[in-house]
Every structure is written in C-alpha cells, then in structure tokens.
Amino acid sequence: MKSPESVDILIFTDWYLPGYKAGGPIVSIANMVEALSPHRRIAVVCSDRDYLDTASYPDITADFWQRHGTVSVFYLSPGQSSYSRVADLIRSINPKMLYINGMFSKVFSVYPLLAARRGSQRIILAPRGMLAPGALGVKPLRKHLFLALAKMWGLYRHIELHATHEHEAGHIRKILGSKVPVKVLPNLPSLPENELKPAVKTDGRLRVLTVARMAREKNLHFALECLVKAAETHRVSLIHIGPVYDEGYAARCREIAEKGGLEVTWEGAVPPADIQKRYGAAHLFFLPSL
Numbered sequence: 001m002k003s004p005e006s007v008d009i010l011i012f013t014d015w016y017l018p019g020y021k022a023g024g025p026i027v028s029i030a031n032m033v034e035a036l037s038p039h040r041r042i043a044v045v046c047s048d049r050d051y052l053d054t055a056s057y058p059d060i061t062a063d064f065w066q067r068h069g070t071v072s073v074f075y076l077s078p079g080q081s082s083y084s085r086v087a088d089l090i091r092s093i094n095p096k097m098l099y100i101n102g103m104f105s106k107v108f109s110v111y112p113l114l115a116a117r118r119g120s121q122r123i124i125l126a127p128r129g130m131l132a133p134g135a136l137g138v139k140p141l142r143k144h145l146f147l148a149l150a151k152m153w154g155l156y157r158h159i160e161l162h163a164t165h166e167h168e169a170g171h172i173r174k175i176l177g178s179k180v181p182v183k184v185l186p187n188l189p190s191l192p193e194n195e196l197k198p199a200v201k202t203d204g205r206l207r208v209l210t211v212a213r214m215a216r217e218k219n220l221h222f223a224l225e226c227l228v229k230a231a232e233t234h235r236v237s238l239i240h241i242g243p244v245y246d247e248g249y250a251a252r253c254r255e256i257a258e259k260g261g262l263e264v265t266w267e268g269a270v271p272p273a274d275i276q277k278r279y280g281a282a283h284l285f286f287l288p289s290l
Helices: 024-036 083-093 106-116 140-153 166-176 220-230 247-259 272-281
Strands: 009-013 042-047 065-068 071-076 097-101 122-126 160-163 182-184 205-211 235-241 263-268
Touching: 009 024, 009 083, 009 106, 024 042, 024 097, 042 083, 042 106, 071 083, 083 106, 097 106, 106 122, 140 166, 160 166, 166 182, 205 220, 205 272, 220 235, 220 247, 235 272, 247 263
Parallel strands: 009 042, 009 097, 042 071, 097 122, 122 160, 160 182, 205 235, 235 263
Antiparallel strands: 065 071
C-alpha cells in the first residue's frame, strides 16, 4: 500500500492494535482514533510487535503502509527504526498535525520531535503520566538528564501538551515550565460490549482485581501488603493481570503474596475483551499506582 494522502493527523506511538500487552496507552489511542476517524484522516506509526515481544505481529507486514480498521498504519521494525526513516515518513505524509504519544521513546517520541522541528505541522505531545513524581522516580537520573538536555535543545518549544487531568497538567508545568501550553482532555473510555452485572458479595469474602504491568511505579507490592493484612481476618483473593516488566520486582511481589498466605492468580497479559469479564467477577478494582 502506498503512503496515505491528505492526512490530517499522524500519530506516533510505541504500540498500537492488534497489540494489547502495553495496556492503557494502546486503549487510549485506539479509542481516540475510533472517535476521530469519521471526521479526520488519520495515520499511525508504531512498532511492529507488542510490548516486550521479540517477534512481529503474525498478521502484519512490517515497514509498509496497511489498513487496520479505519486508519492507515505503518508497523516499524527494529531494523528500520532510524531517525532518517522517521523523518522520511513525516516528510512523505506531510500531515497537518503530529500527535506524539509518550515522552521518552527514542523512536516514537524523540525522533518525531526532532524531525518535525522545521516543519509547519501543529505538534501535540501527550506525556501519559510520565512526568508524574512516581514515574520520574524510576531511573530518575537518566530521565532528568534527558529532560534537561531536551529543554536545552528547545525540543518542547512551539508544541502543545495534552494532559488527561488537571493533576497531570500540574506535573507537566512543574517540569517543563509554567508557560508551556497544556490542554486537558480526559481519555475516552472503552464501553463494555455487554452490561456488567455486579458480583454477588458475601460476608467475609473479597475478590480483588488489579490490571497493570509488573513495574515499581504501579505500586503492586503496596496493594499486596494491604490485602495480606486484610486476609488475616477475611478470605481475600486477588487476580492480577499484566505482563512482567521488571523480573526482580515481580519476584518481590510474589514473595509478599506467598509469605502472607494470599490467594493470588497471576494471569499475565490478557486481551481487553477478556479483561472485561474479570471486572464482572471481582468485588473491587485496586490499583494504587504512583
């Protein structure tokens, strides 16, 4: 398929459909695309593989434009993920607007910003919570050094920032300066295909659900410590859904659950449609993310 023509919005994001293992970021972009595609011509550039995977999606052709649903998608392979390739994609599409999802991805955040600096496109960057104190607390030296250099290079000049709530807008202004243009627009929610019926609650029994990757900033160990304490007097069980990002942290979480005698089902990454069924079986969704 040749390059799409007359594109209004070109989106750069690490992961997109049919991926699901990165969780919220994929859902956020997919919902935005679904809402806007009847009104705007949209194209997406993303990785050719899912979060933490080492192989491409089985049903796509990497490094070529193809249709996915209502939009054109370019699935970029690691071998083609160079600055010149990203710059060529932007130049060939020449979109009216560039929407960059995320802060610290070299290929899907930094390269597009650098390549578009001399263009005429309107540029919107969505940090997606990456400037929150908890998120910056993970590998802080590397992130703060990058941000200092980015501001020195003027990487964030003449762009707009998209925050999903006022707290995030505050985090953005604290790091990038009070004068940066920040617009607040909540994420569009996914609507369940079928109405969820609340789980039946019985005395002394609690079924809890967490959905997040196994990473320190998701604060899963704190959730487990709370549930272990609750399990001293009540029957508590937990279903955890999400891929392992940090093996050491995952081992720590499993140890907390095992030593505390907590009944946990570790399900790993699960497609969004299947997660909806888990919501209907749980009494409580608990995620004390940092």
